[in-house]
Amino acid sequence: MHYDFKAIEEKWQKNWLKNQSFRAQMDPSRKKYYLLEMFPYPSGKIHMGHVRNYTIGDVASRFKTLQGYNVMHPMGFDAFGQPAENAAIKNKTKPDLWTHKCIKEMETELKKMGFSYDWEREVSTCDSDYYKWNQWIFLRMFERGLAYKKASGVNWCSSCQTTLANEEVVDGGCWRCHTKVKQKDLEQWYLKITEYKERLLEDLSQLQEWPQRVLAMQNNWIGKSSGVDIYFRLKDSDKIIPVFTTRADTIFGATYIVLAPEHPLVKELIKGRPQEKSVLAFIDKVVQESKVVRTASDVKKEGVFTGAFAINPVNNEEVPIWIADYVLMEYGSGAIMAVPTHDQRDFLFAQEHKLPLRLVIMPKDGSLRSASGLKEAYEGQGVQVNSGEFNGLNNLEAKEKIAAWMEDKRIGKRQTHWRLRDWLISRQRYWGTPIPIIYCPKCGLVAVPDKDLPVKLPTEAPFTGEGGSPLAKVKEFVNVTCPKCKGAARRETDTMATFFDSSWYFLRFCSPKFKEAPFDLQETKYWMVVDQYIGGIEHAILHLLYSRFFTKFFQDLKMVDFNEPFKNLLTQGMVLKDGEVMSKSRGNIVDPDSMIKDYGADALRLFILFAAPPDTELEWDQRGLEGAFKFLNRVWRIQDNLSEKPDPGIYRALHKTIKKVSQDFGEFKFNTAIAGLMELTNAAYQLGADRRVFSQLVLMLSPFVPHFCEELWEILGYKESIFKFGWPQYDPNLLLEENIELPIQINGKLRSKIEVPRDISEDKLKELVLADPKVASWLGGKPPKKFIFVPQKLVNIVV
RNA sequence: GGGCAAGUGGUGGAAUGGCAUACACGACAGACUUAAAAUCUGUUGGCCGCAAGGUCGUAAGGGUUCGACUCCCUUCUUGCCCACCA
Numbered sequence: 081m082h083y084d085f086k087a088i089e090e091k092w093q094k095n096w097l098k099n100q101s102f103r104a105q106m107d108p109s110r111k112k113y114y115l116l117e118m119f120p121y122p123s124g125k126i127h128m129g130h131v132r133n134y135t136i137g138d139v140a141s142r143f144k145t146l147q148g149y150n151v152m153h154p155m156g157f158d159a160f161g162q163p164a165e166n167a168a169i170k171n172k173t174k175p176d177l178w179t180h181k182c183i184k185e186m187e188t189e190l191k192k193m194g195f196s197y198d199w200e201r202e203v204s205t206c207d208s209d210y211y212k213w214n215q216w217i218f219l220r221m222f223e224r225g226l227a228y229k230k231a232s233g234v235n236w237c238s239s240c241q242t243t244l245a246n247e248e249v250v251d252g253g254c255w256r257c258h259t260k261v262k263q264k265d266l267e268q269w270y271l272k273i274t275e276y277k278e279r280l281l282e283d284l285s286q287l288q289e290w291p292q293r294v295l296a297m298q299n300n301w302i303g304k305s306s307g308v309d310i311y312f313r314l315k316d317s318d319k320i321i322p323v324f325t326t327r328a329d330t331i332f333g334a335t336y337i338v339l340a341p342e343h344p345l346v347k348e349l350i351k352g353r354p355q356e357k358s359v360l361a362f363i364d365k366v367v368q369e370s371k372v373v374r375t376a377s378d379v380k381k382e383g384v385f386t387g388a389f390a391i392n393p394v395n396n397e398e399v400p401i402w403i404a405d406y407v408l409m410e411y412g413s414g415a416i417m418a419v420p421t422h423d424q425r426d427f428l429f430a431q432e433h434k435l436p437l438r439l440v441i442m443p444k445d446g447s448l449r450s451a452s453g454l455k456e457a458y459e460g461q462g463v464q465v466n467s468g469e470f471n472g473l474n475n476l477e478a479k480e481k482i483a484a485w486m487e488d489k490r491i492g493k494r495q496t497h498w499r500l501r502d503w504l505i506s507r508q509r510y511w512g513t514p515i516p517i518i519y520c521p522k523c524g525l526v527a528v529p530d531k532d533l534p535v536k537l538p539t540e541a542p543f544t545g546e547g548g549s550p551l552a553k554v555k556e557f558v559n560v561t562c563p564k565c566k567g568a569a570r571r572e573t574d575t576m577a578t579f580f581d582s583s584w585y586f587l588r589f590c591s592p593k594f595k596e597a598p599f600d601l602q603e604t605k606y607w608m609v610v611d612q613y614i615g616g617i618e619h620a621i622l623h624l625l626y627s628r629f630f631t632k633f634f635q636d637l638k639m640v641d642f643n644e645p646f647k648n649l650l651t652q653g654m655v656l657k658d659g660e661v662m663s664k665s666r667g668n669i670v671d672p673d674s675m676i677k678d679y680g681a682d683a684l685r686l687f688i689l690f691a692a693p694p695d696t697e698l699e700w701d702q703r704g705l706e707g708a709f710k711f712l713n714r715v716w717r718i719q720d721n722l723s724e725k726p727d728p729g730i731y732r733a734l735h736k737t738i739k740k741v742s743q744d745f746g747e748f749k750f751n752t753a754i755a756g757l758m759e760l761t762n763a764a765y766q767l768g769a770d771r772r773v774f775s776q777l778v779l780m781l782s783p784f785v786p787h788f789c790e791e792l793w794e795i796l797g798y799k800e801s802i803f804k805f806g807w808p809q810y811d812p813n814l815l816l817e818e819n820i821e822l823p824i825q826i827n828g829k830l831r832s833k834i835e836v837p838r839d840i841s842e843d844k845l846k847e848l849v850l851a852d853p854k855v856a857s858w859l860g861g862k863p864p865k866k867f868i869f870v871p872q873k874l875v876n877i878v879v
Numbered sequence: 880g881g882g883c884a885a886g887u888g889g890u891g892g893a894a895u896g897g898c899a900u901a902c903a904c905g906a907c908a909g910a911c912u913u914a915a916a917a918u919c920u921g922u923u924g925g926c927c928g929c930a931a932g933g934u935c936g937u938a939a940g941g942g943u944u945c946g947a948c949u950c951c952c953u954u955c956u957u958g959c960c961c962a963c964c965a
Binding site: 307408620701706751759828 | 883905918919945958959961962964
């Protein structure tokens with residue numbers, strides 16, 4: 081028979097709710113711990129990824145509670161977004177009703193897992209109490225010029241008359257009707273995150289506890305790149321074309337330059353030339369192409385000659401000016417110098433269009449002496465050749481010297497470019513936060529006054545997934561009076577990207593019901609920063625970058641007094657089945673709910689933590705879950721066999737386990753912590769255990785399997801919840817053994833073992849070891865060459 | 880193309896310079912049982928050997944070291960992220 085997990089789990093879930101066991105209150109006399117897991121999109125059902133993420137968080141939270149911290153562990157819902165619109169269309173309901181129904185269902189599922197959330201702090205981003213503050217924050221950014229409007233290209237489906245997210249472009253076509261997706265210019269709202277690029281980059285160095293991988297990804301995304309803008313002059317003109325390069329050392333090998341099709345100088349360059357028509361046709365073709373298609377990696381580089389020439393300022397050579405689709409207007413200066421000998425892309429382009437090559441860097445091994453017969457670009461280091469006064473220099477050295485020389489002669493300037501772009505937040509969708517702006521024919525762009533917030537999302541809107549922004553069709557919403565001149569005006573009908581909502585929710589959790597501002601200064605002073613943040617690697621870039629950006633913005637407004645929101649970050653690994661990511665489309669989902677039904681939430685929690693360390697992939701194994709369940713039953717049965725006088729060895733085992741498990745907890749090594757507790761359980765079977773030893777075992781298990789342990793704790797006679805007790809301490813004296821067993825190696829290979837007093841002297845040990853018959857036979861009568869003794873570790877003899 | 884991880888028994892994994900394979904799953908055997916399940920107790924990296932023991936062994940190759948799964952170099956493979964970024 082197994083323990084009655086169903087009754088026990090229900091009993092304690094009710095008990096925790098009734099006693100508000102996880103209610104967190106500000107208390108300056110106690111040390112706080114803010115533990116946060118990335119809040120979910122309310123799809124209705126939790127999946128194994130959620131179970132893993134939230135179990136890791138729950139265990140850490142309960143451990144910190146036992147350690148005596150004042151723990152805040154909140155939960156909420158990232159409730160705006162397109163899936164609700166799609167589901168509403170499909171199920172003929174409203175996004176509002178559908179979302180709230182899903183939230184209810186998801187709360188129930190989370191409670192069934194026994195997670196220790198403070199439900200009093202719950203927030204949903206789709207509630208006007210929350211999104212009001214999105215609008216408020218947006219207006220503060222608008223006032224400072226950090227929220228601004230500009231025309232930009234979007235993916236456009238001319239058949240559905242709607243914009244498409246990049247994910248909705250499938251093989252260059254609309255996901256719904258397969259019409260070829262085009263690029264269309266629309267006026268869109270942006271946030272000027274680029275204003276914070278230096279701080280976002282520099283402050284990464286403060287985030288010592290973040291995974292290297294995430295730091296590297298953020299670093300790449302921000303993409304600081306140092307190089308030189310070189311000023312090419314247009315032939316027979318005073319016009320200057322700056323080109324950006326990180327390889328100034330190759331400037332003498334530039335045999336042509338290439339402009340982006342959108343480059344403002346292009347039209348002027350080609351005017352009246354025989355090439356004008358064909359160039360314009362090419363530009364038309366490229367510009368219309370959606371960005372998704374244009375930047376697809378397998379596309380061949382295409383380009384045309386403009387008929388114009390420019391002058392290379394270092395040697396006054398004439399070089400042809402080309403236009404090609406692989407040069408992007410948004411990066412650098414929208415123009416590049418091409419050095420086919422030392423850049424692979426330029427090399428391929430030059431081959432295709434029969435453009436000349438010139439070697440300027442010679443590898444030191446002499447394997448390459450001229451550009452003829454070159455099969456691919458040489459991108460390695462070497463010595464400068466064909467480079468005027470810089471010949472003979474190492475190219476790395478030359479790179480610096482050439483840059484300085486060009487600045488001197490005013491033909492170039494050192495320049496830093498960034499990959500980071502401003503953040504497009506406009507969405508032509510219904511289910512999101514309305515952007516609080518009014519367009520007045522007289523006053524122009526007018527901010528909605530704070531006192532009129534929130535701008536509420538109308539409950540009804542004709543959203544069909546086609547035909548542009550749904551809010552634009554709601555007359556009562558669109559038609560307003562201008563707050564300034566009281567004349568007729570119209571509202572902005574775009575909504576905000578949902579990443580906006582999630583960029584500050586961790587601050588709202590500190591004071592979720594606060595009415596005067598997005599968050600209460602006193603509360604954030606106490607609770608922030610988030611001590612431990614846990615979530616999926618898929619948010620390594622955007623969500624974390626945006627949250628860091630918002631935090632720095634609040635810091636500038638003096639709304640917070642720190643510059644980074646998340647001290648520690650743990651990115652949990654994915655849950656796999658048969659080596660593949662669990663997903664609906666693959667049809668390899670294991671439903672947590674049915675696992676809870678068969679084995680209980682505690683067994684599920686235990687398995688998912690035991691099967692792999694939190695930050696690596698986890699392979700689902702049904703038999704592993706059964707194993708976890710069997711282990712719990714094994715622990716359960718100890719209570720029937722408690723003995724008054726167990727073998728004293730059990731006490732040493734207990735204290736060893738306390739030490740190991742405490743250490744492992746601190747490093748999030750839950751799998752080895754559980755292994756340690758299994759060993760202690762095995763020892764209890766072999767050596768017997770008394771009530772005290774058993775209690776401590778239960779106490780250490782409680783963060784993993786809380787219902788199970790609360791029940792045993794009560795059976796053991798304790799009157800209060802197990803989580804009101806302290807984490808056990810180990811006695812170092814109990815860990816010391818009189819005699820220890822030392823391995824003896826001969827030439828690094830284990831050959832024998834010897835039992836000696838733990839604090840034995842080297843001389844005494846040597847005597848004993850050399851007398852060992854096995855050692856003697858290996859020595860063969862000769863004295864050892866070397867005798868290495870690592871106290872309390874091992875002995876190694878070299879013969 | 881760039882970046883970051885990782886590669887250990889039949890399987891998930893442990894050990895981050897000092898006894899390779901902890902813990903678990905699976906398999907095999909024994910006890911209990913009329914029997915099965917459950918439970919308890921053992922055995923379980925390969926090869927040679929009746930055994931004692933020997934020998935090989937952490938993707939491949941090299942190096943550092945008394946000693947390497949662990950550090951360094953080269954190569955291969957897999958996963959993730961970024962990418963016409965000049």
